[in-house]
Amino acid sequence: MAYRFGVSALIVGLTIVAFGTSAPELIVSLLASMNGSTDLAIANITGSNIANIFLILGISAIIYPLAVQKSTVWREIPFALLSVLILLLITNDQIIDGGSVSMISRIDGFVLISFFVIFLYYIFSTAFQNNGEKTEVPNSDFAPFRVTLQIIGGLGGLVVGGKWIVDGAVSFASTLGVSESLIGLTVVAIGTSLPELATSAVAAYKKNVDIAVGNIVGSNIFNVFWILGVSSIVTPLPFAPSANIDVLVAIGATLLLFLALFVGKKHTIQKWQGVIFVLLYISYIGYLVIRG
Numbered sequence: 001m002a003y004r005f006g007v008s009a010l011i012v013g014l015t016i017v018a019f020g021t022s023a024p025e026l027i028v029s030l031l032a033s034m035n036g037s038t039d040l041a042i043a044n045i046t047g048s049n050i051a052n053i054f055l056i057l058g059i060s061a062i063i064y065p066l067a068v069q070k071s072t073v074w075r076e077i078p079f080a081l082l083s084v085l086i087l088l089l090i091t092n093d094q095i096i097d098g099g100s101v102s103m104i105s106r107i108d109g110f111v112l113i114s115f116f117v118i119f120l121y122y123i124f125s126t127a128f129q130n131n132g133e134k135t136e137v138p139n140s141d142f143a144p145f146r147v148t149l150q151i152i153g154g155l156g157g158l159v160v161g162g163k164w165i166v167d168g169a170v171s172f173a174s175t176l177g178v179s180e181s182l183i184g185l186t187v188v189a190i191g192t193s194l195p196e197l198a199t200s201a202v203a204a205y206k207k208n209v210d211i212a213v214g215n216i217v218g219s220n221i222f223n224v225f226w227i228l229g230v231s232s233i234v235t236p237l238p239f240a241p242s243a244n245i246d247v248l249v250a251i252g253a254t255l256l257l258f259l260a261l262f263v264g265k266k267h268t269i270q271k272w273q274g275v276i277f278v279l280l281y282i283s284y285i286g287y288l289v290i291r292g
Helices: 009-034 037-061 070-090 106-129 144-175 180-192 194-205 208-234 240-261 272-291
Strands: none
Touching: 009 037, 009 144, 009 180, 009 194, 009 208, 037 144, 037 180, 037 194, 037 208, 037 240, 070 106, 070 208, 070 240, 070 272, 106 208, 144 180, 180 194, 180 240, 180 272, 194 208, 240 272
C-alpha cells in the first residue's frame, strides 16, 4: 500500500518493515504489562535483542557473509548500543540515586519515546537525502479492499496470537516451576523474533545484506525505545536487580557486533563469526537454564 501511494522504498524499509517485525514484541510486552506480568514484558525485549544479534545475525552470516554499510557501522549500531545503555541506566534507580525500588517508570517511558522520536527524525532525514530515487511498485495488481483486509486481519492475528503467547508463557512457567523471566528470555523471545529471523535469513539467502543487518539493528532500537517506552507508560515496570545480567549480555552482544566488523574482513560479518555468534547464544541459553 505504501509503494502504491508513492512512499519511497527507503522509508518503507526503515519504518514499515521495522515496525512490522517488532509488532509481536510490542503486543506481547503490552499485554504482559497490562496483565501484571512485568518480568515477562522486560525479559521479552532483552531476550529478543540478544537473540536478534547472536542467533539471527549469526544464522544469516552463516548463510551468506553480511557486508555492513558504513552508515550502519558508525550511526545505527552505536544508536542500538545507546538504547541498551540507557535501559541499564533507567532500571537501576536503587544503585544510581538510592531509590527505594528499581523500575521503568512512566517518566522513563517518555524519555525512551523521546529517543525514539530522535531516531525517527534521523531515518526520515536520511530518506529525504535520497528522495531522488524513483519509487517502483513491486506488485501491479493492487486491490485496496484486499490489502485493507490483509492489514486488519494481520493486526487482529497479532493481538490474538500475542494474548496466547502471554497466557501460555505464564501457564508454562507456573507448570514448570520456573520464573516468567526465564520463559520470556527464551521461548517468548525466540517466538517474537521469528519475523526478524524470516526477514534476515531470506534476505541473506538472496544476498540483500543491507536488509538482513538493518532489520536486526532497527528492530533492537525499536524494541527498547518504542516498545518498552509504550509499555512503561501504560504500566510502570518493576525491574529485578538479577535482570541486570541479561541487560549486560545485551550490551555485550551489541558491542561484539560492532567489534566483529573490524576483525577479519572490514565491515563484514563473516561465516566463522556467525558460527561464534550462534555458539555464544547456545551458551547463554544454557546459562539461563542452569540459573533457572
